[in-house]
Amino acid sequence: MAQHTRTRAVYDLLSSMRFAISLLTVLAVASVVGTVLKQAEPYTNYISQFGPFWFPVFETLGLYDVYHAAWFLAILGFLVLSTSLCIYRNGPGMLREMRNFREQATERSLRHIQNRAEYEFAAPPEGVLRRATAYLANQGFRFRTVQRGEDTLVAAKAGSYHRTGYLLTHCGIVVICVGGLLDGNVPLKLRQITGQLVLETRDVPQSQVPPQSRLSPSNPSFRGNVNIPEGTSASVVFQNVADGYLVQDLPFTIALKKFHIDHYSTGQPRDFASDIVVLDHETGERYERTIRVNHPFIHRGIAIYQASFADGGTRMQLKGWPLLSPKVTPFDVAGAVNQATRITSGDTEISVELSDFRPFNIEDLSANTESSRIEVASVSKKVLAQLGSGAADLSKKDLRNVGPSFQYRLRDSQGQAKEFSNYMLPLQLEGSWYLMSGVRSTPNEGFRFLRLPLDPDGRLDGHMQLRAVMLDDKAWPEIGRRFAHNAVSGSTVPTEMRERLAESAEKVLQLFAVRGFESVGQFIEKGIPQAEQEKAADVYVKVLEGAALEALQLARERAKLPPAPFDPQTLRFVRDTLTSVSDSFAYGAPVYLQLVQYEEVKASGLQLTRAPGQDIVYGGSLMLVLGIFAMLYIRERRIWLLVKPAQGKMLLAMATNRQTLENEREFERHKAALAETVKG
Amino acid sequence: MELAQTLPQQQSWLRRLSWFDWAYAVALLAGAVVALKLYGAYMDGYEQAILVGTALSVAGLGWHWKAVRVLMIVLVAVSLWSISLYQGDLARAEQVFFLKYMISSQTAIMWMCFLYAMSGVAYWAGLLFRADGLARAGTGFAWSATAMGFIGLLVRWYESYLIGTDVGHIPISNLYEVFVLFCVTTALLYLYYEGRYATRRLGAFVLLIILAAVWFILWYTFDRGAHEIQPLVPALQSWWMKIHVPTNFVGYGAFSIAAMVGIAYLLADKGLLKRVLPSAELMDDVMYKCIAIGFVFFTIATILGAMWAAEAWGGYWSWDPKETWALIVWLNYAAWLHMRLIKGLRGPILAWWAIVGLLLTTFAFIGVNMFLSGLHSYGSL
Numbered sequence A: 001m002a003q004h005t006r007t008r009a010v011y012d013l014l015s016s017m018r019f020a021i022s023l024l025t026v027l028a029v030a031s032v033v034g035t036v037l038k039q040a041e042p043y044t045n046y047i048s049q050f051g052p053f054w055f056p057v058f059e060t061l062g063l064y065d066v067y068h069a070a071w072f073l074a075i076l077g078f079l080v081l082s083t084s085l086c087i088y089r090n091g092p093g094m095l096r097e098m099r100n101f102r103e104q105a106t107e108r109s110l111r112h113i114q115n116r117a118e119y120e121f122a123a124p125p126e127g128v129l130r131r132a133t134a135y136l137a138n139q140g141f142r143f144r145t146v147q148r149g150e151d152t153l154v155a156a157k158a159g160s161y162h163r164t165g166y167l168l169t170h171c172g173i174v175v176i177c178v179g180g181l182l183d184g185n186v187p188l189k190l191r192q193i194t195g196q197l198v199l200e201t202r203d204v205p206q207s208q209v210p211p212q213s214r215l216s217p218s219n220p221s222f223r224g225n226v227n228i229p230e231g232t233s234a235s236v237v238f239q240n241v242a243d244g245y246l247v248q249d250l251p252f253t254i255a256l257k258k259f260h261i262d263h264y265s266t267g268q269p270r271d272f273a274s275d276i277v278v279l280d281h282e283t284g285e286r287y288e289r290t291i292r293v294n295h296p297f298i299h300r301g302i303a304i305y306q307a308s309f310a311d312g313g314t315r316m317q318l319k320g321w322p323l324l325s326p327k328v329t330p331f332d333v334a335g336a337v338n339q340a341t342r343i344t345s346g347d348t349e350i351s352v353e354l355s356d357f358r359p360f361n362i363e364d365l366s367a368n369t370e371s372s373r374i375e376v377a378s379v380s381k382k383v384l385a386q387l388g389s390g391a392a393d394l395s396k397k398d399l400r401n402v403g404p405s406f407q408y409r410l411r412d413s414q415g416q417a418k419e420f421s422n423y424m425l426p427l428q429l430e431g432s433w434y435l436m437s438g439v440r441s442t443p444n445e446g447f448r449f450l451r452l453p454l455d456p457d458g459r460l461d462g463h464m465q466l467r468a469v470m471l472d473d474k475a476w477p478e479i480g481r482r483f484a485h486n487a488v489s490g491s492t493v494p495t496e497m498r499e500r501l502a503e504s505a506e507k508v509l510q511l512f513a514v515r516g517f518e519s520v521g522q523f524i525e526k527g528i529p530q531a532e533q534e535k536a537a538d539v540y541v542k543v544l545e546g547a548a549l550e551a552l553q554l555a556r557e558r559a560k561l562p563p564a565p566f567d568p569q570t571l572r573f574v575r576d577t578l579t580s581v582s583d584s585f586a587y588g589a590p591v592y593l594q595l596v597q598y599e600e601v602k603a604s605g606l607q608l609t610r611a612p613g614q615d616i617v618y619g620g621s622l623m624l625v626l627g628i629f630a631m632l633y634i635r636e637r638r639i640w641l642l643v644k645p646a647q648g649k650m651l652l653a654m655a656t657n658r659q660t661l662e663n664e665r666e667f668e669r670h671k672a673a674l675a676e677t678v679k680g
Numbered sequence B: 001m002e003l004a005q006t007l008p009q010q011q012s013w014l015r016r017l018s019w020f021d022w023a024y025a026v027a028l029l030a031g032a033v034v035a036l037k038l039y040g041a042y043m044d045g046y047e048q049a050i051l052v053g054t055a056l057s058v059a060g061l062g063w064h065w066k067a068v069r070v071l072m073i074v075l076v077a078v079s080l081w082s083i084s085l086y087q088g089d090l091a092r093a094e095q096v097f098f099l100k101y102m103i104s105s106q107t108a109i110m111w112m113c114f115l116y117a118m119s120g121v122a123y124w125a126g127l128l129f130r131a132d133g134l135a136r137a138g139t140g141f142a143w144s145a146t147a148m149g150f151i152g153l154l155v156r157w158y159e160s161y162l163i164g165t166d167v168g169h170i171p172i173s174n175l176y177e178v179f180v181l182f183c184v185t186t187a188l189l190y191l192y193y194e195g196r197y198a199t200r201r202l203g204a205f206v207l208l209i210i211l212a213a214v215w216f217i218l219w220y221t222f223d224r225g226a227h228e229i230q231p232l233v234p235a236l237q238s239w240w241m242k243i244h245v246p247t248n249f250v251g252y253g254a255f256s257i258a259a260m261v262g263i264a265y266l267l268a269d270k271g272l273l274k275r276v277l278p279s280a281e282l283m284d285d286v287m288y289k290c291i292a293i294g295f296v297f298f299t300i301a302t303i304l305g306a307m308w309a310a311e312a313w314g315g316y317w318s319w320d321p322k323e324t325w326a327l328i329v330w331l332n333y334a335a336w337l338h339m340r341l342i343k344g345l346r347g348p349i350l351a352w353w354a355i356v357g358l359l360l361t362t363f364a365f366i367g368v369n370m371f372l373s374g375l376h377s378y379g380s381l
């Protein structure tokens, strides 16, 4: 007996609305967690975010994949259970209510209804009854008439379909949840728990992934991704789970012929499309299709979507230029995206990991010059400037394709990496041409750019030759000598003064070779009284520039070139080189990699899904929508008329399952109308 | 047949339509047919269906709410006029007086902003001084602002095709455009309830949220230059956008009105403005009506979103932050409706709850784009 009541209490709780509302609240709060914390990231990101103490705690709580955590699925399960019980409990009653006219209502119960009225009539009761029922029928009511002795009860109702709303919405929710769970990963989880499935965590070719980490083509529901480089094919997709992955074998092979990106004139992408060939393993049939975003191809219930794109291993010829050594000659490097090569710089080995290649880059070149000039406009001017069409004023922008770029990481022997992004083509800035190389230490920083000025022939060699001489300590005495000689011409100058000049030029070069302008500045700050620092700095820069001009000529001699003319262009080139060398100390790499040639290979990122629950979910959604309409917009109304010929009285009562203003108004309307019917 | 003489007869809905109603509907359908003849070749079957469906729904809406007929006539006339002034040349937006100062898209939207501001001022003056004339002016301004907003969007749609046939698209694709959409749908919904409940007193409150959106539009225009028409990213090039986004914004608009009425309700409950505001019962009913209609539209929008996601991203539900927040908003209002309809809860708690609901909705609408990353990232600020 006690057992029975306890079961009953649990049933009451589970099927109660209070419980359902609590579940909905918990579900909402739990869902928030997953939106605040980025889901399904590589586990290393979480470790660095939370530290070694909290990481395992959060992992146990399943916070890295909340929506597939056991406790979250349990909430959903309870929601299904609770809603089903609720339907089981209320549904039959609802259906009965729908059909029921409640013709057993007594006069007493009618008198308890709030909306009621009483009429007196003198006309023949049959006429009253006929007119009243005709009126109700006209108003869309269905009714039954019951004889109670002398009295007649008319029991009418309208909008009964309101009740189907309850059934449809709540069944809809159950159906949606069931469909969703079908497509979810519960079966996978179970197989993982029982050890039938083991996550693969190694980075190995898929053919080496053992069977216990593979899913067969008959797996009813999955969602996985694969990157296919052009000219290759795949017959598996990868499903990421926690910190590992599973390999899903497909019943067909997908070959990528070509991946296309179309662009608008503004450089934004307009279309991503893949020309694929699907080869069915069983029937051997071939399907040639082009899939694009929003236009998948569905084969054997598996939908193939265009999801992303990447580089598929573009092959590159690079030239490596030593930046901080007196060596001039570049060395060749060959590589491909997603591969690592090693280069040696001095006595250290550096690993170069080529990570990306972009065939072109559209940049707004007006941005860096325009933004500094802020115009002060009156309010009316500002408003007037915004009137007109919504088309962008392209004259304000300077969109240009600045050509290919590639990215790579350099990793030193300690494993420290910096990321670089170099443009292949030079960029014209303030009238001169530069090769640009961006650098950053972490992926969430922006790139800071090193500018390498081109020589008058439009090549990098001149700059690199000058750089090498400037950093060559054996060349400094000669530079100093020439500087002193040319700085003060004429034979009357005392040798002592020339020597002092040569010495200071050498000193500046020596300082500059340590950390560029920074070490020169430090030297001035330390050694010279504050009042004279500014003047001294001026002098040092002049000496440095003079020495660099001499270094340029020396470098050209070494390269067997005629001397450079002394003109503003040469001066600018020398100054740019000084800046560039000085910045190189903070560049973070001893080499600059110049892209010489490339052969592009793109890869298309496809997502493949099989979701047998999808149609179930859509069906449930339809039920939900219809149900909500019925529940909110069909008003159930009941009217009783008790005609009592003996007293010449008619009692009107109207009930609804909702108290709303409409119902009040409707009652007033019927009350007034029925007053007419009794007049006869 | 005595009944017909003495009793109010419930005529069937169709019989109550006037010749004007019919002419209106025929004109709309004729317009749709002409559009199909001219441009049908550039549309796929879904888009053609959406076009016809829109004509039918606008006809039905006009039959149900007569004021819409006038609005539609104004929108069609002015938009066609604007298009004819363009003569296919965008540069004429700067040269033709009426385009530059009245009915090019950006100008029309600026007029919309101005007229909503006037409407807000008039409604508030009408409320505080109990001047019905002023409140009526508020209604007039709100209607004209709404018309201007719609005209701005329609002309913008046309302008986008002038930029380039591949750029052209319905102007509901970024945060700027949907804020304009938000203003007009919210205002239109409010005007409907204003007519139905014969009260202009709530306009002052509803205009507050519209003006907040107007403020955002102005900031976004002047500070960020976000009003410029941008081409569509590939994920948005789908007919789903045409039904998913507007449906969503009916939902957002309705929830916003409910919250603003909730504020009025709470003020009256505290005795503030009690004598000028409508009865608590009426405000409660408006609040319910708005949440009900909002809930219906929001449910449909979320389902449409899921179906679109299935086609664009390969999964109908990815627990993307935007999806998840839509679910949270939906659960919240489901709970609200349960408490009111089943538990019979009334009064300040529901009003507070409606306001909290708007906070959740606002977060789902813009907060997610600003603070959380996900697949919906194209809506970012």
Ligand code: HEM
Pocket: A014, A015, A016, A017, A019, A020, A021, A024, A079, A082, A083, A086, A090, A166, A169, A170, A173, A631, B331, B334, B337, B338, B341, B342
């Ligand atoms: C989130 C999804 C849900 C929605 C949208 C929803 C919607 C509704 C609505 C609008 C009503 C009013 C029906 C009426 O009286 O006319 C209702 C009634 C009700 N709901 Fe839900 N419901 C949901 C989930 C649940 C769950 C999970 C339960 C399970 C316990 C539940 C229990 C009830 C009960 C007991 C009623 C009262 C029915 C009646 O007597 O009229 N609801 N629901």
